[in-house]
Amino acid sequence: MNTQLLTVFALVGVAMASDFRVTVGISQITGQVGTGLDPNRIVPAAGDTITFSWLIPSYIQNPATGTYSVTQGTYDAPCKPMAGGFDSGPKTTGPESAGQAPTMTFQVKDDKPLYFFSSVDDQCKKGMVLGVNSPASGPGSVESYILAAGGNPNADTTTNATTTPAAPSSTNTTSASNTSASKNNTSPSSTTASKQPANSGSTNSSSAKPQGSTANTVAPQSLLTAAGVLSAALFL
Template sequence: MLISTALATTVNVNVGVDGTGKQAFTFDPASVVAQNGDDVVFSFKLPDSVTNPSAIPHTVTQSSFDKPCSQLAGGFDTGLSPVATDGKTFTLHINDTKPAWYFCAVHCQAGMVFAVNAPETGNTFANFQTAARNAASIDYTPSAAPSNSQSPAPSDGGSQPSTPSPTATKDQTGGGGYGGGYGGGPGGAASVVGTGAGVVAAAAAIVFWAL
């Protein structure tokens, strides 16, 4: 009997660094395609090419298409972590090919969002990002540790359920505290609601104070 087995692959995503290797309010890449068994690895590590690095805090937090800046109950969350030369990495293990949506709880309203298997029409990544930029607030409760739910709750509001199984693995400890900001970035601190919102609001204020 001939058995065909697809090999799992690793999809690497840089957090807070753009395609040119500069710090920015973005994921690179911001939208990926992944199959069952694949791993999406989020890196908070800054490349050596970054000059005058700032330990800007970010999160990778699961949401829904209809509520891009609102944390999905039971969903994947890295917790608040700064980017640094010795920053952390987190692994999201994919066990479903349905679309899944994520945001940074500090910079969602600046368009810092991410998608796995976003449709090419209808609920596209571009529409998701536009909705994030237009969000009135960010709804997020900081996690003491990354979520490890095997079945995140389906998204509400008619959006498609997302069911990747998050397995978050910290490879290295993060370095440095929060401070500084990205020159030329969007102005205005994020409006954050939810339990523990003061932690994120304070982080947002630190990020934006110099802009």
């Protein structure tokens, strides 16, 4: 019976994990194609995953492509690879509609701050940094990380591209970003976006939301299954 209970609890834990999508090659200032990681700060829990995607969102038409990496670093040595850390290597972006650009997944083990950046050329100093469970401002923040490397956290690195609003009411990136950043009690990343200061260089993007709301849609089904197995186990 103990083995069955452990299996049930393990299944419930997996089902409740969320996945945070981070788009590579999108400016965190404008939400358009450029040197950046969007969003550039997330707050996942232990067991959650981060999916790094080089797929350019479909709202951007005829996008310019670029080559970027996602490389794990440390706060004490900004813009330098961490020994034994995650490193995607340089990869080229592509339109989401074509579905030909790569994605990579990283699993979060605990709630300690993590830092990722692009090691291609000087993209890190131009603001291409992601903070995971990092402070929103002050020491330890993405902004201070970039400043410590001698970079500009608020650089506008947008490249030329034609964009089409997703809806008539959203005529620019700012309005679309603000809509996506509205508070949602069921989305942990929406809360994160709302806490970001205006001068942090962060964009409140829809990509900050956990994909598929895994924690809210899968967990109830798993709990029902777990309850069934638990009930059966108690009668054995």
